[in-house]
Structures are given as C-alpha cells and as structure tokens.
Amino acid sequence: MDFRFTQEEEGFRQEVREFLDKELPSDWPGVDPDMYHEDAFDDIHEVSREMQRKLAAKGWLGLTWPKEYGGQAQPLWKQIILEQEMTYRGAPGLDAYEFIGGMGDLLLQFGTEEQKQRYIPRMVRGEAKGATGMSEPNAGSDLASLQLKAELQGDYFILNGQKTWQSAAHRADFAPVYVRTDPEAYKHRGISILIVEYNTPGITMRRLEMMSGLGAFNEMFFDNVKVPKENLLGEINGGWKITMAALSHERSYGIMLLININRDLDLLVQYCKETHVNGKPLAKNPLIRNRLAEVAIQLEVARNLGYRLNYLALTGGDVVATANHIKVLGGVVTQRVAQLGMQILGLYSQLGPVGGNWRQMDEKKDKWARLGGRMKHLYLSTVCNTIAAGTTEVARNAIAMGLGLPREPKPQPKK
Amino acid sequence: MDLSYSEEQEMLWKSARDFLANKVPKTMVREMEEDEKGYVPEVWKEMADLGWIGLPFAEKYGGGGFSFLDLVVLLEEMGRACLPGPFLSTVVLGAMPIAEWGTEEQKQSILPKVCKGDAILTLALTEPSARYDAASVQVKATPQGDDYVISGTKLFVHDAHIADYVIVAARTSESANPEDGITLFIVDGKSPGISTVLLRTIAGDKQCEFTLDNVKVPKANILGQPNQAWDMVKKIIEWASMAKAAEMMGGAQQVLEMTIDYAKERVQFDRPIGSFQIIQHYLADMSIDVDSSRVSLHKAAWMLSEGIPCTKEVSVIKGWLNEVYRRATAQSHQIHGAIGFTKDHDLELYFRRAKAAELFYGDADFHREIVAQQLGL
Numbered sequence: 001m002d003f004r005f006t007q008e009e010e011g012f013r014q015e016v017r018e019f020l021d022k023e024l025p026s027d028w029p030g031v032d033p034d035m036y037h038e039d040a041f042d043d044i045h046e047v048s049r050e051m052q053r054k055l056a057a058k059g060w061l062g063l064t065w066p067k068e069y070g071g072q073a074q075p076l077w078k079q080i081i082l083e084q085e086m087t088y089r090g091a092p093g094l095d096a097y098e099f100i101g102g103m104g105d106l107l108l109q110f111g112t113e114e115q116k117q118r119y120i121p122r123m124v125r126g127e128a129k130g131a132t133g134m135s136e137p138n139a140g141s142d143l144a145s146l147q148l149k150a151e152l153q154g155d156y157f158i159l160n161g162q163k164t165w166q167s168a169a170h171r172a173d174f175a176p177v178y179v180r181t182d183p184e185a186y187k188h189r190g191i192s193i194l195i196v197e198y199n200t201p202g203i204t205m206r207r208l209e210m211m212s213g214l215g216a217f218n219e220m221f222f223d224n225v226k227v228p229k230e231n232l233l234g235e236i237n238g239g240w241k242i243t244m245a246a247l248s249h250e251r252s253y254g255i256m257l258l259i260n261i262n263r264d265l266d267l268l269v270q271y272c273k274e275t276h277v278n279g280k281p282l283a284k285n286p287l288i289r290n291r292l293a294e295v296a297i298q299l300e301v302a303r304n305l306g307y308r309l310n311y312l313a314l315t316g317g318d319v320v321a322t323a324n325h326i327k328v329l330g331g332v333v334t335q336r337v338a339q340l341g342m343q344i345l346g347l348y349s350q351l352g353p354v355g356g357n358w359r360q361m362d363e364k365k366d367k368w369a370r371l372g373g374r375m376k377h378l379y380l381s382t383v384c385n386t387i388a389a390g391t392t393e394v395a396r397n398a399i400a401m402g403l404g405l406p407r408e409p410k411p412q413p414k415k
Numbered sequence: 416m417d418l419s420y421s422e423e424q425e426m427l428w429k430s431a432r433d434f435l436a437n438k439v440p441k442t443m444v445r446e447m448e449e450d451e452k453g454y455v456p457e458v459w460k461e462m463a464d465l466g467w468i469g470l471p472f473a474e475k476y477g478g479g480g481f482s483f484l485d486l487v488v489l490l491e492e493m494g495r496a497c498l499p500g501p502f503l504s505t506v507v508l509g510a511m512p513i514a515e516w517g518t519e520e521q522k523q524s525i526l527p528k529v530c531k532g533d534a535i536l537t538l539a540l541t542e543p544s545a546r547y548d549a550a551s552v553q554v555k556a557t558p559q560g561d562d563y564v565i566s567g568t569k570l571f572v573h574d575a576h577i578a579d580y581v582i583v584a585a586r587t588s589e590s591a592n593p594e595d596g597i598t599l600f601i602v603d604g605k606s607p608g609i610s611t612v613l614l615r616t617i618a619g620d621k622q623c624e625f626t627l628d629n630v631k632v633p634k635a636n637i638l639g640q641p642n643q644a645w646d647m648v649k650k651i652i653e654w655a656s657m658a659k660a661a662e663m664m665g666g667a668q669q670v671l672e673m674t675i676d677y678a679k680e681r682v683q684f685d686r687p688i689g690s691f692q693i694i695q696h697y698l699a700d701m702s703i704d705v706d707s708s709r710v711s712l713h714k715a716a717w718m719l720s721e722g723i724p725c726t727k728e729v730s731v732i733k734g735w736l737n738e739v740y741r742r743a744t745a746q747s748h749q750i751h752g753a754i755g756f757t758k759d760h761d762l763e764l765y766f767r768r769a770k771a772a773e774l775f776y777g778d779a780d781f782h783r784e785i786v787a788q789q790l791g792l
Contacts, residue, residue: 140752142683165753211756211763278550287780335745347545347571347774350617365615368543368570368624376617379770380763383748384756391752393693411686 003307005081012078016085023054023091029357029372030090030263033256034388036381037355038092039168040214049126051093056126061094062104069108069120080310083252087259095130097252097389098168099123103130105249106176107195110234110242115195119174131168133177133196133220136161141394143178144188144240148222150179152229152236157181157194159202159225165388167217170205172198182237191239195231202226212380213354250323251313253389254330255306258299261334264378265299267371268292268341288344295333295340302329321402324395331386338382341375352376418710423481424488431489434465435496441761447499448619452577454500463532468506472514476522477530482720483654487661487712494662494772495669497764499620501535501574507658508573509536509582512651513601516639521601525580534579538651539569539602539625547652547777549645550593554627556585556600562631563587563600568624575623576611578604583627587642594645599638606630618771653726655776656733657716663736663772664705664712667743670765671705674698674747688750697746704739711735727789734782740769 005013031037031044038048055061063079065071083096094100104123107116122128139146148161159179169175174197182190196203202225205218234242269292272282282288309322342349352373353360361372369376386392401407420428438458447453462468471486472478486506493502510529513521513536528534544551554567565585575581581602588596602609608630611623639647675698678689688694711732718725744766748755755762773779 135753138682140683142685145683209758211758211766213758277546278544278548342770343778343780346778347541350622350771350774351614353615362615364612367612368614380617380767383745383766384753386749387752387756391749393691393749396693408692411690 009077009081013081013085016082019054019058020085020089020091023051024089028090029374030260031092032090032381033087033097033260034381034384035095035098035168036210036212036214036216039171040216041355041360044092045171048092049129051091052126052129055093056124061126062100062120062124065104065108065120065124069116070124071120076314077310080314083256084259087256088263090260090263093126097256098132099130101249101252102132102246103176106242106246107233109245109249112230114230115233119195122173128173129168129171131166131172131175131198133163133166133169133175135163135165137164140165141391143243144191146178146180146191148177148179149183150181150192150194150227152181155229156226157229157232159194159196159222159227161222163220163222165208165217166205166220167388169198169218169220170207174198176233178239178243181239185237188240190237191243192236193233193239193242194227195233196225196227200225200227210381211383212377214381247323248318248320249313250327251309251319254323254326254328255309257330257334257385258302258306258326261337261378262299262303264341264374265292265296265337267374268337268344271371272344282344291340291343295336298329298333298336302326302333305329321399324399324402327390327395328386328392328399331382331392334378334382334385338375338378341371342379345370345375349375349379418713420488424485427485428488428492430465431467431492432495434461435492435498439496439498441497441764444497444499444764451613453574453619453621459500460532462502463530466530468502468532469526469530471506471511472526472530476514476526478526483657484713484716484720487657487716490658490661491665491668491712494665494768497666497768501537501577501621503655503658503662504537504574504578505529505535507654508538508651509578509580511654512538512582512599512638512647515650516647517601518635520635521638525601528579535574535577536580536582537572537574537578538655539572539575539581539583540648540651541569541571543568543570545570547781548593549597549648552584552586552593552597554583554585556583556587556598556632558587558634559631562633563598563637565600565602565627565630565632568626570624571614572611572623572625574621575604575625576613576621580604581609581625582638583632584644584648596642597644597648598641599644599647600632601636601638602627602630602632606632616771618767620768620771652776653719653729656729656782657712657719659772659775660712660729660733660736661716663740663769664708666765666768666772667705667708667736667740670740670743670747670762671698671701673762674701674750677751694750697750701743701746704743708732708736708739727786730777730782730785730789733777734779734786737773737777737779737782741773744769 037044059072062071063074064076067073086094107119136146150157150159176193177196179192179194180190181192202223204221207215208217209215275282309326312319348370352369353366356374356377357372466479469478470481474480513525542551542553556563556565581604583600583602586596587598590596608628610626614622616622678694679687681688715725715728715732718728754760
C-alpha cells in the first residue's frame, strides 16, 4: 500500500497548476463543477470557452481518448489529476462530468466508427459544448418512464415531446437524447439514445430560473424534429443497457462536488482566522472550531473514499458501490459545508449578489456582503446536490441492492 | 389546562387566512422582493381597516385591545402567506415598545397613526458587529442642549428606508458594565443626517444600512429612562423572537401541507412517491417537528400575554423553530426534487424565508446560550 503519488503524477499535477496560474485571473473565485455559472452568465461562459480552447491547445481535452480521433491516449491517472486540480481551482472549460464522461466516453464506448469520427475530433479541438437529454416532467427519478417519442420514418427519426431540467442545453451544440422508440415495450425496454444536434429545426427551449437565481437549465420542446438514423447510439431499444454501462463507469460527479467544496471550506477557515467579533477571532470560538472540525472530518473521509474510487477505476475494479457512496456523500457533505458557512457568517450570510463572489457586486446593495455572497449562493445551490444526476434516495436503493438486500415487494395492482 | 383557541382567535385566524389567500398571492410576494418599498399600500390600508395593525394596542389609541397571544395567532397566518411588508417592524419592533414604556405624549403622538396604518416604525439595534448583546451597541448619542446628537451606523435594520419613526439604541454613557449606559431614542425617520442603503438579502426582505450623521433628537424623544434601556431591549428581543417564531410556525405548517399534497400526487415508478416508506418517514418526521412546535409557541405566547416571565420559553421556541423551519424546507425540497428547485415553484420562497427568520433576533446559538443561562449553567 502506498498513498503517495508518483513523481510522474506530481510532475503532471505541477504542470496543471502552472497552466491554471497562467491562464486564470489571479482573483478567480472559482465556478462550480455543475456548470451552472458557466451556463447562466454570458461573461463566465466566454471565459469557459476560452479555457476550453486553451485546454484543447495543450491536448488536455480528451486526454485519454484514442489518437485516431485526436486524443492523446494518455493514462487515466492524468485525467484524474487534471480533474482534481481544475475542480479545486474552480476552473471552467473541462466539464468532466457531462462533456468528457457523459458524451465523449459514451461515444467512444458505444458509437460507430463514423459517429466517433464525426464528433470526437470536434470535441477534442474545443469546438463543441455538450449536454445530456434525460429528464422529463414525468421522468425524473423514474427515468425509464420517459415519453419523448422517436419514430423511424425512412432515413430519419422524428422526435415529438418534451424534456425538462436540461442544464447547458441552451449552450450545447449536440447531446445524447434519451427517446422512446418502442411505445409498446415495457418502460426501459423501449428506450434508445440519439445524438441530436441542438440547432435542428423544431427544437425550442424555455429557460428556467433556479432558486439560486441562475438561469441555467431549460424546458425543451421537440416538434417533428428530424434526426438522421445514423445518429442512433448503439442498438435501437438498447438505450437502457448503455445507460447501465455508463453508470458503471460513473466516477466524476460526487468526487467533483467534494473537491469543489474543499475550496469553500478553506475559504471559511481563512475567514475565521481573519475575522474578529468584539475583539476575538472567530477561529478561537469553541463552537466554531468544533463545527469546522466536524465538517472537515466528514470531508476528508469522503475525499479519501474518492481516492479509492479512482483507484478502482484505474485498476479495473468494480466502481458501482463506491460511486454510489460518493454520490451520496458528495451531496450531503456539500450541504453541510454550506449550512455551516451560513451559520458562521450569521446575519451577513443573507447578503450578496446572485451567483455569489462574481463581478456582479452592486456597490450599494452588496456593499456589506462577506466572501462576495459565496455562502448564500452555496446554500441555495447545494439544495440540488442530493437531487440532480440521481437523488440520494435512488442511490441508497442501489446501495441496498448492492448489499444483497431483498427488493421491496411491488404493490399488487388493484383488481 | 385549556389548550384551545378562544372563539375570537378562531375567527381571527380563519378570516386572516381567507384575506391573505385572496389579497396576497405569491405573484405579489415575488414582486415585493424586487420592489423597493416592499409592500402594497392598498393592502396595508386594508390591514389597518381590519384592525390588524392596531391589534395589540389599547382602544384609546385606536387599537383593538387584543393580547400578544392573539397577535401570534395572526402572525402565524402571515408567515403561512409569506406576507411581505413592515408589519412586524411596525407593530412589534416599534409600536409595542412605545405602548409599553412611552410617555402619554409619545403614545398619543404615534400610536393612533400606527393603528390607522399611517405610520411605519422599526428598531435600529444591531451594528456591523451583527450581534444582539449590549457590548455591541457602540453608536454614540451625545447631549447637546435640549437634544442628543447621534452618529454612527446601524446594520440589518428592517424597513428603515420607509420608516416614519425609528427607535435607535445608542450609548449615552460609558460604564464598566456594557449593559449600563444605553438609551432608546424615538427618531423621526425624516431627520436631517439620516441615510439608508437597502441591502440585497436572501429573502428579498427590506434590511438596511442605517446611518446617522449628527442626527439631532429632542430629549423628549427618549423612550423610558436614559442609560437604562438594556432591560427594555431584552424584552423587545423576546417579543421580536416570538413574533418571528409565529411567522415561522405558519410557514412550516404550509410547507408540511404542500409536501404532503405533492407526495400524494407525484407518481414515479407507477406509484405515488408518498407510498415509498422513506418519503413517509420524512413526512412523519416533519409532522412531528411542526406539530410539536405549535404547543410550545402558544405556551410562550400565552405566558407573555399573562405577564409571566418566560425568557426560557421564548428561547426554547425560537431556538427550536430555527432548526425546524430550516429542516422542513430542506426536506421538502428533497421530496419535491427538481421542480421545487425552480423559481416557478413556491417552495423556494419558504426556504429563503426560513433562513432569514432563523437569523432574525437570534439564531440557534444565541437562544441556546439564553437557555443555558436559564438552566443555571
């Protein structure tokens, strides 16, 4: 057993840090890995696209992807380190969860040669943004209930229906969209995945505002949208199998949440050291010390579990159980940090601009905000960390199944 | 022991619920978050006509002569409806202190206007140290002939920007004990030297930076005894905590009902999500939280109305509801899933208000310390 990184790994980490020192403004407060800042604010989106191009120029977009599609065929440990460093700094442009994992890795695993050639090089060059088209009004946790219809007519699938909670859709060029190709089949057995170009006629979007004030997701309406049959990913009605396979590779989301919130915990610690109330530093207040330590313990334990998840991914082990554990911990621990941040800031926690610690501070309305209103933003935005990309309830069910516990009997239909 | 509402209290909450459901839709609540004044004058006038603004004040000033407990019954409905505006500031922070400790002249001059809905009041206590203890009152008031001159900055002052009268806590003499030397002044909101900045807050409520720059206040405007105001301030903090706790009670009850309805309607996996055991347990816990709060709220409010010392009981319920309201809204969000996370949905109104209410006149730590003292620790 050896918990140290190799010299080669540390060397690459240093390279990434130097890249970020050079490319990010020195006062960069950090975006969150869920992409909501980048999707909601045009100016941050611009920085994100710029960073994406710079990553592409270094060959760091699609680092592990095969050379024949423009990737660097680098080992997974480099991708992991890149994600760690970028996430801790809150650096935009990589979008490891959706872009790399949800689209690129998925295409590489299940796509045809033609599809790979069509999409991967564009992605590697930093010329595209992605999204994922899963949720519908009646298909949240019960994704298999989705209804967006795709009927094969000649050379095209014709799509009709609706999606919702589509984050990044208003910025995306294309995305894998989950559709129902067999309305007669039972739920998941009739689902396919189509790669849809989001500028196809018939697609309209309505931006939704989140409780954090960020307009970062959308309702999407599909009205006779024509998608070429060549855009089918995998087999027709074989979409669920792909989803399950994708989940078994799922590595990033929970870990990213934890690394990201580490930045905020460090911010809180610094704040407590620098802030005096009635002559005494907050850092010496026993209640605050105790609570910060409690959260720090939870975060460190969760981060260490993240190292195990990465180790399993690197050695071809079974990641599913640990990925589910991390998904739950990521959501819960981020919420605890946010709640503690609000408690520490007290009355000041109420203040600040929408989105927190960005250049939209109003010199009057926000003049008393501390930490740029970051804690307020976190408090509002972390509510969805136990919901998005799979609720903690669903994750716990999956964990229970993994433990071999018997499935809850289905209620008998009334006669 | 009688834990039931009086007939008047029954009528009060039912008519309040109807009125607020009709006159204060959630669209208005949202508009008022963006609105600078933060309330609709027509609705304020109607509330005055209904006798709400004068509810706890003596009939000789135009009030209704109701008790603090009756006020709490009304405030629960206001919290349920997320009523925006300066009701709590005017009635509890501003007018109740005057009714309790004012000279006859002060009462005659201000209370009838309040009851008619013609005056808005508030209290300026907290300063940038953002605490509710005596040592934090640093703004100075210096005697000058028949006046005092007050200079300094108060922060997190609710509705200061629209207030006709602001009760300002200022330090009039230095002493080894910080609780000595504090005086309350009734300051005319239009006095030269006053400036306000409206802050952007999590709940869109109107909290201000309130700055006094050599503001002259006649000695006749001192409320109660000079240099001995801290006991009054402690009482006002109790009233404020109770009033806010009442609003929180109403809000938490609404959140519980909203979530039960959703759990019954929302179908996933071919069944209402309320049929899943974990959702049932979440809601059961929420119901325990919310239901248990009501008795303790009413006990503390009844004791206050009866003039029975209830420092511990007030801190028990504010401390408790600080946790309960926050927990209820967070759990409700979890049960609602993504739909509760949008601005289109009412739930996030309650989530943000729960946080603001938690901080208003004492977060959990503040009230736990009071309980600890009451325990003799």
